[in-house]
Amino acid sequence: MLKAKLSKGPIRVAGAMSGTSLDGVDVAVIETDGVTFEATDRHAFRPYSSREQEVLRAALGKWTGDEVDAAAKVIQEAHLEAFSAFTDCDLFGFHGQTLSHEPRGRGTLQVGDGLALAEALSVPTVWDFRSADIKLGGEGAPLAPFFHFACARKIECDHPVVFLNLGGVGNITWVNPQCEFAEEEGALLAFDTGPANAPINDFMLAQTGQPFDKDGAKARKGTVETGALELFLQEVYFTRVPPKSLDRNDFSEMIGLVSELSTPDAVATLTAMSAAAVVQGMDHCPEPPSQVFVTGGGRHNPVLMEMLTVSLDCPVAPIEACGLNGDMLEAQAFAYLATRVVRGLPTSSPATTGVMALVGGGTLSEPT
Ligand SMILES: Nc1ncnc2c1ncn2[C@@H]1O[C@H](COP(=O)(O)OP(=O)(O)OP(=O)(O)O)[C@@H](O)[C@H]1O
Numbered sequence: 071m072l073k074a075k076l077s078k079g080p081i082r083v084a085g086a087m088s089g090t091s092l093d094g095v096d097v098a099v100i101e102t103d104g105v106t107f108e109a110t111d112r113h114a115f116r117p118y119s120s121r122e123q124e125v126l127r128a129a130l131g132k133w134t135g136d137e138v139d140a141a142a143k144v145i146q147e148a149h150l151e152a153f154s155a156f157t158d159c160d161l162f163g164f165h166g167q168t169l170s171h172e173p174r175g176r177g178t179l180q181v182g183d184g185l186a187l188a189e190a191l192s193v194p195t196v197w198d199f200r201s202a203d204i205k206l207g208g209e210g211a212p213l214a215p216f217f218h219f220a221c222a223r224k225i226e227c228d229h230p231v232v233f234l235n236l237g238g239v240g241n242i243t244w245v246n247p248q249c250e251f252a253e254e255e256g257a258l259l260a261f262d263t264g265p266a267n268a269p270i271n272d273f274m275l276a277q278t279g280q281p282f283d284k285d286g287a288k289a290r291k292g293t294v295e296t297g298a299l300e301l302f303l304q305e306v307y308f309t310r311v312p313p314k315s316l317d318r319n320d321f322s323e324m325i326g327l328v329s330e331l332s333t334p335d336a337v338a339t340l341t342a343m344s345a346a347a348v349v350q351g352m353d354h355c356p357e358p359p360s361q362v363f364v365t366g367g368g369r370h371n372p373v374l375m376e377m378l379t380v381s382l383d384c385p386v387a388p389i390e391a392c393g394l395n396g397d398m399l400e401a402q403a404f405a406y407l408a409t410r411v412v413r414g415l416p417t418s419s420p421a422t423t424g425v426m427a428l429v430g431g432g433t434l435s436e437p438t
């Protein structure tokens with residue numbers, strides 16, 4: 071039976087996210103009742119070693135087999151370490167690592183075993199957030215939108231705003247703050263915009279041995295090849311009506327479009343492609359936002375941010391502009407979603423994932 075504390079009032083929850091950039095595990099603690107939340111200053115980052123990153127990379131796009139088992143082991147150990155400083159929390163939200171994502175095909179695979187984590191650290195744990203949504207016809211992603219809605223309410227926006235996450239993949243949530251609840255019709259629209267940092271990182275690693283284009287330094291020295299950019303924008307994904315989602319490597323062939331270019335020109339072009347995918351995505355919003363708040367690691371890339379600022383018709387600012395922590399937002403989101411799961415509240419809707427009906431996706435495992 072659910073402990074009384076989990077069913078009512080605010081609780082202290084730690085959420086963890088291991089994103090498509092494969093750089094490490096973020097953990098963040100919030101206080102929440104599943105509707106409103108308070109951020110805390112408690113968070114941690116547990117980076118993956120280069121050996122661990124290799125193991126994870128080798129398993130991307132796979133569903134079963136030795137590589138997947140090895141990746142699952144890395145994820146489990148890293149999360150055990152990462153969560154172990156937060157065992158005073160009432161609940162954990164454990165996203166795990168997406169290895170493969172094919173919502174209209176084989177489904178979605180996040181490795182990480184929430185039951186084993188709950189047993190090992192004696193904290194009830196919500197995990198497997200995406201599969202219930204997919205079973206009900208949804209994309210299984212993005213899932214942060216219900217948390218973005220809570221953020222918009224918290225900062226008391228009067229007009230529609232967009233939260234843009236620039237991780238390995240980009241995703242946006244358009245929020246109508248006039249609605250009181252995320253589950254109301256017209257409150258949200260969300261979808262993955264396209265590739266964000268993943269192709270830049272993959273190209274940088276292959277060509278320079280560096281894991282990413284720090285501060286956009288390489289892109290800054292290059293010139294955007296408009297022919298390649300135009301070809302990229304012809305991808306049918308961009309005209310597909312949202313909700314829609316992507317696997318990390320769905321756009322990996324775009325690197326082929328820049329393979330003949332110098333490294334700076336190639337990185338500048340890949341950066342412009344990520345920005346252009348966001349700009350295209352804005353056309354799908356029900357009405358133009360008054361502001362775009364940027365979260366995720368891409369907001370640290372000044373070239374990407376400048377490209378967005380020049381092309382979008384509204385102010386673009388890192389999410390810190392409204393007092394939130396853009397490095398921890400996804401980890402906080404999974405703490406928030408975990409709470410909604412134990413409270414029987416929905417975590418996705420037809421407008422955020424295309425699911426047939428409101429669904430509370432996630433499995434609760436309690437330690438024995
Ligand atoms: N100073 C910087 N300059 C340029 N790029 C940066 C900088 N800092 C971070 N990044 C980019 O941000 C990435 C990390 O972003 P983030 O942590 O949001 O990804 P993620 O959470 O793994 O992805 P996703 O949201 O797709 O799951 C890095 O891999 C890098 O590409």
Ligand SMILES: CC(=O)N[C@H]1[C@@H]2OC[C@@H](O2)[C@@H](O)[C@@H]1O[C@H](C)C(=O)O
Nearest residue numbers: 090168171211212213214239241400
């Ligand atoms: C299948 C999957 O893990 N998707 C991730 C990925 O990373 C960004 C984007 O693609 C988003 O759809 C999602 O993550 C965020 C946290 C989400 O679910 O909202």
